Amino acid sequence: MAVTFEKHGQLHYVDPAGHRVSVGDFVMVPTDEGPEVAQCIWAPEGVVQGDFGGLPACLGLATEADLARDRENRKFRSQARIVVNRLVREHDLPMKVIGLDYLDRSKEFDREVIVYFTAPHRVDFRQLVRDLAKALQARIDLRQIGARDATRVTGGIGNCGRDLCCSTHLSRFEPVSMRLAKDQDLPSNPLRVQGACGRLMCCLKYEHPLYQDFLKKAPKIGSRVKTPDGEGKVIGHSVPSDSVVVRVDGTGEVTRCPQADVCPARRAFDSRGRD
Structure with a gap:
């Protein structure tokens, strides 16, 4: 489950x-x-x-005791985040608090507060740690994270209209390159294929094998094929629907046919044996 x-x-x-x-x-x-x-x-x-x-x-x-403890911990995290943001402003530090975790029964300490933040460069937060420990009466652990991890913590909605992959089902980040976008016939402009974190979208990586399998079986663009609507020329691919886009001879109608319904057309030869 x-x-x-x-x-x-x-x-x-x-x-x-x-x-x-x-x-x-x-x-x-x-x-x-x-x-x-x-x-x-x-x-x-x-x-x-x-x-x-x-x-x-x-x-x-x-149990009800477990749920009560969980509610108290959530309440403490909410209050602690307000304190952290206030002290960050007072110390005028160039850092943004992304998330906060609270351990009320750490193996090494009685109470521990873990603060996740982003910053453009290294930050001297020694005084901040001392003030936080005094205000929250707990051990403080500040952890600087990157853009992808920050987006995973905060969550959000992707270009597809669904919850971000990184904050739901992805367990690890993998390198993503513009070559993957090219293989998937997407715009070559990085700004058009970037995610909420400002990096290339993670789905380019884990969806890439689907495109590779499709292109191995699908007729190439420009090839001649037979469809239920007649012979025509392949002018595009639609990988998500496992179909090809064909312009039918004669009528010039553009139709989308499932790949299973398309087969190569026999080439016509002239009297000299040429195409």
């Missing part, structure tokens, strides 16, 4: 471990710092053995 620790947050796959869980239920999930409350987004279902190996096991449904 899949769970999330934040609303519209990243999905984490978990072994139900025999517990009966429905979508919307709150469950306890093991983490490096101990069990935490998460909400079930994808109900338990069978998968092919080996597809999901080594998953953490669900510890059961969250």
